Amino acid sequence: MKNKYFKTALFAALAVAGLTSCKKDKVEEEVIAPYDVPKTYNFAGANYASSTIRVKQMLELDVYMKTANAGTALDAAKATNIFNNTNNPFTEAALNTSGLNLAAKTADATTFKTYLDNLVAHSKINAVATNGTAGYIVRGTAKIIVGAEGLENGQAVTKGMMGSLFFKQALDLLAATKTDGTIALQQQHWDEAFGYLAVPTDYDPSVTYASSLVFPAKPALWGGYLAERGQNITAGKIIFDAFLTGRAAIGAKDVKVRDAQIVIIQDIWEKLAANAAYNYVLSPTLTANAGNLGSQFHALSEAYGFIESLKYRAAGSKLTDANLLKLQSIIKTNFYTLVNEAGFTKLKEAQTILKDTYALPALN
Structure with a gap:
């Protein structure tokens, strides 16, 4: 059954100046008709093709970067082509001809391109990494490629760009709906923001999506983290429901409800990034991971990206600038130093x- 929203707005009429007789102020009632909030994101005319294209481009970049962990020496030209969408680098032809790329919409794009270039260089080093020297570190039955201070640059790119591109763009688009002059433009920007969440139109946070499925049939990037690091804060349901409610409210000209959903999405999406970062600064300090540099550095590299994501949070965030700077200072400490510090003081x-x-809820 669809949810229905009801809203009444009251506007007081001004008293007419110069009247000598006493009259009560007139009150006119403007009623916003009841409207449905659907269970799926199948609104008429919804279009978020540009967001979907960039999600797919990011997924291809992520897949390519991970081939380095399997022993592939990455090609600098190919990595650059994927980042900029030049010279037909994607396996899906439509991505090549889309006219869109990752670089143009990525805040601090030069920083993330540097991480990518570092990964390319380090992928060519067929030697075990040590403190001060890039190379590979064994992680379980596989390995990861790290820099001189232990950072897995591929994770810094993927998780960092989830913030600097998808999270930032989504929040900017949602904020723009408050000033967009037409319903059509508000809907367009809202749809594009939804696309950056990277979930199916019939997303269900209670479903475990089969590994055989591919995006957009299953969640990806932030959509994947709704399950991986968002279940204990019910992020999936809250954010998806807010996107549905806000989009319906725009069509009904229900500004108050629309704006309330923007705040919900901003807060819970940011909390999702923080919860992921919390998981990954906790993991290296657990007894089960003691001395396992592969697991510890992989977790810290993910934390690195998610903490950088918090840089793009909305105004009014609970996280102060001072605390963000402190988090950045900690996670940019040499990883060998972090995991060998007595009592894990900085990570704690x-x-x-x-x-x-x-x-955030406590974790074990």
């Missing part, structure tokens, strides 16, 4: 900042 400080700021 990061855990406390994230947990207390966002009231």
Whole structure:
């Protein structure tokens, strides 16, 4: 059954100046008709093709970067072509001819291109990494490619760009709906923002999507993290429902409800990034991971990207600028130093900042 929203707005009429007789102010009632909030994102005319294209481009870049972990020496030209969408680098032809690329919409694009270039260079080093020297580190039955201080540059690219591109673009588009002059433009921007969440139109947070499925039939990037790091804060249901409600409210000219959904999406999406970062600064300090540099550095590299994502949070965030700078300072510490520090002082400080700021549930 669809949800229905009802809203009444009251406007007081001004008293006419110069009247000598006493009259009560007239009150006119403007009623917003009841409207449906559907269960799926199948609104008439919804179009978020540009967001979907960039999600697919990011997924191809991620797949290519991970081939380095299997021993492939990455090609600098190919990596650059994927980042900029030049010289037909994608396996899906439509991505090549889309006229869209990752670089143009990525905040701090030069920084993330540097991470990518570093990965390309390090993929050519067929030697075990040590403190001060790039190379590979064994992780389980596989390996990861890290820089001189232990950072897995591929994770810095993927998780960092989830923030600097998808999260930032989505929040910017949602904020723009408040100033867009027409319903059509508001709907367009809302749809594009939804596309950056990267979930199916019939997304169900209770479903475990088969590994055989591919995006957009199953969630990806942030959509995947709704399940991986968002279940304990019910992020999937809250954000998806807010996107549905807000889109329906735009069509009904229900500005108050629309704006309320923007705040919900901003807060919970940011909390999702913080919860992921919290998981990944906690993991290296657990007894089960002690001395396992592959697992510890992989987790810290993911934390690195998610903490950078918080840089693009909306105004009014619970996270102060001072605490963000502290988190960045901690996660940019040499990873060998972080995991060998007595009592994990710095990592525990990061855990406390994230947990207390966002009231995150405790993890074991």
